[in-house]
Amino acid sequence: MVVQSTYAPNDSHPHLRTLNSCLAPVYSVLGRSVITAEGLPAAEPYGTSLVAGRLSEFHASQCGYCTPGFTVACHAALHNAAAAAADGGAAATAMPATPDDGSLLRALDGNLCRCTGYRPIVAACRSLAAEVTDIEDLCRRRTAGATAAGSISPVAATACGSGTADVTSSGSSGSSGSCGDSSCTEISLGSRQVLKVPRSLEQLVSEAGRLAAAAAGRSTPSWRLVAGHTGHGVFKDWPLEEEVLVAVAEVPELRRLEIMAANDGLVNCEEATSAREVSYHLHIGACTTLERLAAHLAHRAQGVAAEEEVAVAAVAPGGTGADNNSDVAGTAFGVRQWAAETSAHLYRIAGRHVRNSATVGGNLVLARERSLPSDVATLLAAAGSEVELVVVSSDPETHGSVRRADLLEFVTGAAPSLPPGASYILTAVRVPLPPADPRVRFWSHRIAERYSNAAAVANAAVLVRLSAAEEAEGPRPVVEEVRIVVGVRTPGGGASAPGAPHDSLSEHNAAKLKDATVVLLDGWQCLRAKAAEAALRNQAATAATVVAALEALAATDLAEVTAAASATAAAAGDEEKAVAAVTIAQGLVAQGLMACLGLSPTPPAAEIQAAPGVDVIKAAAGVENGDGDGGADCVHGAAKVAVHEGVNGDADGAAEAAVIISANGHGITAHSRPDQQPQQPQQPQCSSMSSPPPRRMPPPPLVEGRQFLTDAVPELLPVTQPVPKLGSKLQASGTALYTEDVPVHRGALYGAFVLSARACGRLAGIDASPAVSLPGVVRFLGASDLAGVGPGGALNACEKPPVGAGAAEKTFLEVGGKCEFAGQLVGVVLADSHVAAQRGAKAVHLMYDTSTDGDAPLLSIADAVRARSFYQLPGLLPSFPSGNTYGDKNSVLSKGGSDVDKVLSTAAAPAAAALTAAALGGGERDESTAIAGVPGSASPPPRPSTLRVVCGRYFTPSQLHFYMETQSAVAWPDEDGCVVVHSSCQGPDFVQGGVSAALQLPLNKVLVRCRRVGGGFGGKLTFARRVAVVAAVAAVATGRQVRISVPRNTDAVMWGGRCETDVSYVAVLDDCPAEDGDPDASSSNVHGQQDQTSSPHQRRAPPRFRALDIHAVMMGGAQKDISFIDAMGMIAAVDSVYDIPAFRLEVALARCNLPPRTAVRGPGEINATMVIEQIMEHVAAELKVDPEALREANFLKAPPPPPPPSPEPDCANDVATAPGQGVAAAAPMEPVVTTALGKTIPLRQYTLPYMWSRLQRVADWERIKAAVESFNATSPWRKRGVAMIPTRRVGGAAQGYTMYRGKKPAYVSLLQDGTVQVACHGVEMGQGLWTKVAQVAALTLSEVLPHSRRPLDISFIRICDNSTELLPHSGVTGASTTSEIACAAVRLACLQLLKNLREFALPKMAGREDFGLRAPLSAFAWGGQSDLPESSRGVAVGPLAPQYHVMGVALGVVELSAFHPTHIKRFLKTFLHLRQVDILTGDRRVLRSDIMFDLGRPVNPAVDLGQVEGAFVQGLGMMLQEEVTYDSTTGALVQNSTWNYKPPSVSCVPQQLNVHMLNDAPLASEGPVSSKACGEPPLLLSAVVLAALQRATAAARTATSTSVGSTSNGGDGSGAGQVMKGSGGGSARSGFVPLLAPATVERVRVMCGREGAAEIIKRNLSNW
Ligand SMILES: Cc1cc2nc3c(=O)[nH]c(=O)nc-3n(C[C@H](O)[C@H](O)[C@H](O)COP(=O)(O)OP(=O)(O)OC[C@H]3O[C@@H](n4cnc5c(N)ncnc54)[C@H](O)[C@@H]3O)c2cc1C
């Protein structure tokens, strides 16, 4: 990301415009001043830019790959606000002098970070926003000699380009450019491509005419207009390959944005004139950017005079003249209200950096030509706009003629009619401005996966003119005119508008058959709801009218879309999406009509009374006096934030806006603003129609929260101190180097992968000749070329054959080989540039033979189960016994406690495996055994009345790694047959082994190096090896340096992510005793006669588990890779902390024709956590007990105290007592807690019960729960859910999974100048490994320093790149344990150095002034935690010491926009007394999350805090929005780009995120390294969000309205439900239906009921 500086006339400071550099071709910034993160002005005391320094200080950089982008975005926001203030333009631009939260949200909404969870980034930016009040602040503290590039001198900003118009690297000559003159510039872009830059409309039209004439008769287009170039960000597979590009953005006429008189002969749109009296229109030049338009309208919305516009209007042809100024101002009411809506909506399109370039014209053309899901079209069409075009034709008769058309007709292709063969230049949009009449209302909204930077699922805009109630007959006004425009996503590209030129979409999607990297696009329909409008026109503005309109909408306007979308979606197996998009669209229209017609109910008093619940949810964290953490402190809490009120917030928003949350370093206080006290119910406003439109969910406030860190231990400093991460300033300032930055020599080659597009059949042939003939392409390298590579030939293998685990994995699919998955590597194209290589890769022609092995690919777990396609797990997990469901060795079993089968048999319950068999049709099922509840099975035997059975099915989804730095490698041949490889990897050893195997080189001839990695999350453990192997083989084959940087969409389709899991479970519980007054008590425990009521009251005491049987089939992908780790993780974590006397887990790993699955942060463990917590939710719902009480009742219990009793406090049972302090001498027989599957936890390390109750106390759990209940009881349009879960991550060799994975190397050297060089195991990839290692080294080496010089400043310590040459045998970085191991090894090496120093060096240096570390000594250590001298005093359990379990608890509160039928009824009864209404859209927000974690004693608590927050938010993405699906035809990944894969952005994180680290936690070791794994365990806690959302969804649903998913599953063993796409098995009786992850807006909407808004209202209307 970069900034480009621009000047407005009369401004002395430039405006900084942020750009996505990947969307901005170099020529687009020719002659302009562009600044990168490196070029921002340095400021003291940082030595970097102010923003970079602050980001570092706030621990806001982890892997750092995204950080320069945030630096630039924040700098630009600060600069622009301050510049506007300095130039006196703040008022004119409605921009606050310092960015407020809303401005910051918009400034950062186009940036993504996969590591941090955004909280520290926001905190850093916020702190600057409060400080930087002056433009000089950004550079006034400049360090001497530093350039002031970021302050942008006017000279630099206005200077022309170099005068060299050739911007290609290849140096093709071109005609000379010009700047500042008015001639049309022509620039050579190389590859026979030319850019023309006309400077006037006349030039543009005549240039276009010449090009059209030259192109006449040619079949392929030879020229194209370009505006902001952002279309490429959506249509990534639409190469810009025309011979001539014509830039339109420099044409001044196309950038006009001004108000003009209407009725000047230009307005001919019937509806526009009949809708209202049009006085003025807004002329929007086609090249107006979306950001400029949004800012302009925001400015108008605030009612600030825009003198320059009025002035322009006065002088422009057709302008209003000065006399009309007052009239323009007089339209402020109408304009203001319309402008506010439109501006707010525009600000949600894409991200700031796209909006800064994207033009209105480009958007509308893409909507017309390519079915872009355009918000601009919906917004402007609803306002009655028209477009103005100039015809471009080879026919001089028609060329240059002007056409006008209704905007919607233009977008849908219905108008204007163009001469045959002609094209057009869109010159302007004219928007009639609403008159100054409060009876005219405009409303618009969109629903998308993220608040911003995500394409809409649906959008709608409504314009209404009402009669004056006083003049109309009756108390209600009449709808005089109405315009409704709706946009709907049509999955799979179906349902193009009739006549729309959208064939290109299906053509585009068909390309996926040949190219797996193609980004599949959904269709989009933008339509005028004419039937709904007709139902409204001349009718009284009542609810009944709205119902009629909604019925017409559904039955007529949306009917075609519904049918077409359903057909397409059903074919793609995606029916849920089709249902959701249409119902969301209906919901939006209902919401808009209610708003515009004044059916805007004021919340009844009760609802307003409930509003304080919001305060509790947002502000309760830590409100209690003192947190009790013994002085725990915030890291950076200083912030003061007023919760937003959106342009259209609703009643809840208003209530929220009444809360000001002030957070400072030590506390949070909440109070109501005096001017916004709870209101009294208002009198009906409808008759006067003077009330403002209702408010919607406001923009999400930026995250804030409190962080409670562990205390620093003075004698261990700098260990335990939150020192800033090493290298973070480099990262934030853009100067940190990644593999991508390794300089390449002249003549280097670039590689691009050629991939199979099929998941079945055989590769019949490869024709690379079309690629090789392209300019720049050097050669193609595939499997058949390997024999000739290098002196000994290369093997088609990217690893050494693993012992006992089958053949080595192949590098390339060879001709004749079976296509295993779409995305499989076939070969690599090598070219002299990245672009040429990519182009070449797409040109390679692959042939397939589907006649043999042409069976349908296995694309799901169900497919694999039916085909009996499994990996043999016991071979991979030798410590587990084999299961028997799928035959020999196809599954593993883990059992604990007494015999599960016996309990199941007593309870007459089915086995979990039988449920899977019944549901998936696979596996062996003994039909002779009666299986309770399984359809088709014999009648179940009677069940003892003392037992309850709950069984169900569940599904956990996949998740992509989505590291910000995609896979990359650079390799070159070195002397003596050696090869050097730089690889972005998590294990240089792995890469070394792979390259050595492929090239048949000895290991010592392969040098692999890695400085840092821009995010790995498991994706660079094994996959990085494959990229590096190809680079190395290609380098040897060509004798040249080869760089491979894998593009995002290629990276996504080649590697699978997390294993999905299909789970069946059967739980047997003791019957729960009924409490007094339970009406169901007498019948509730009889099989088949459960209570039928849906009373929300939880009346029963929580029951205890007797047995739990879980059968899990995981998805293993087409190659096994290391997906077995997921199975291990499942076994390791599934028993969590629950005391279940008989527990059985059987896991199988399915082999499917999908990209290989591998480890993703928390592999298997997150699946396990979701499963066990879902079982808790299900049991609680079935048995009507409080879910948290159920969990608590089943926590592991402490064993009876051993004799003699332990002197340590027992934190497990005494919740009021802090856990153990430090470590005492290890008791020889320390009591342990044993988990259900047999893992042992030293009792005093079992901190979970303590944390459970403690978090409840500090977070004020009871108040939050009560507030949520009260909110739900009184809120008709939103529901909330709150949940709390525990997690445990395992250690223990018994599970084949030790936290400390043995010994690792470290090499520490003292250099003669007193600096220290450290080489250690582990790759720095954001987890702070370097920083922790440096802290431990500094502490340890300090021992030889005089006390006055302790601790050693860690700036003296440098951590070396990870290199197989310097430190072989480093293994991989993963499992969250590398930092601990590396710290331990470095400490051992330092201790060795100390010994040597004391023995040999210090005696010689004694008495010298520079006494210290200036002795040239080095020490090597090979060891781990258990070798540290202090570990002998650590807690030991048997021979496995030291080991630990990582435990944490979390609660989450979510909000869901819901339209509850019972409340509708009430609303209909009382709407006259109400003011506002919302409607169900599936929209959801995480309001608050509180986390408490036992991380031992962190080496660096700030780094660990970052891991906790980042992991939690990454998990949140999996729970809510990161959808992974595969094309049912090709088996290729659908969500392979940022366009359709949606990790959390800054607007998605919990609005309040509080993290408590358990202070003074019991230690595993007394030494300085006594921390616990923190990289992955916190991700497991994100399951709490799904549980909370599930409860909110349940609250939104009623038995009468629900027709969701499968409800056939008997909660009492009465049925085996199906795992639906949207839901797991559920129970008809309890109404329990699992909400599957990711809970996208579409899925949530369907889960709330499939009925449209009209049906819901109508059904209840009769009772009204
Ligand atoms: C990440 C991302 C997210 C987005 N999200 C949204 C969203 O949520 N909602 C939404 O509405 N849009 C969204 N967009 C689309 C965005 O608004 C469009 O990319 C943009 O408006 C196109 O404008 P442009 O100036 O960059 O067009 P370009 O990319 O330069 O051109 C696009 C097409 O329009 C043609 N063209 C351009 N100007 C003219 C003209 N004056 N006359 C004739 N033809 C012309 C070009 O020849 C080309 O065919 C998103 C884009 C991105 C990259």
Ligand code: FES
């Ligand atoms: S720090 Fe943001 S992606 Fe890694």
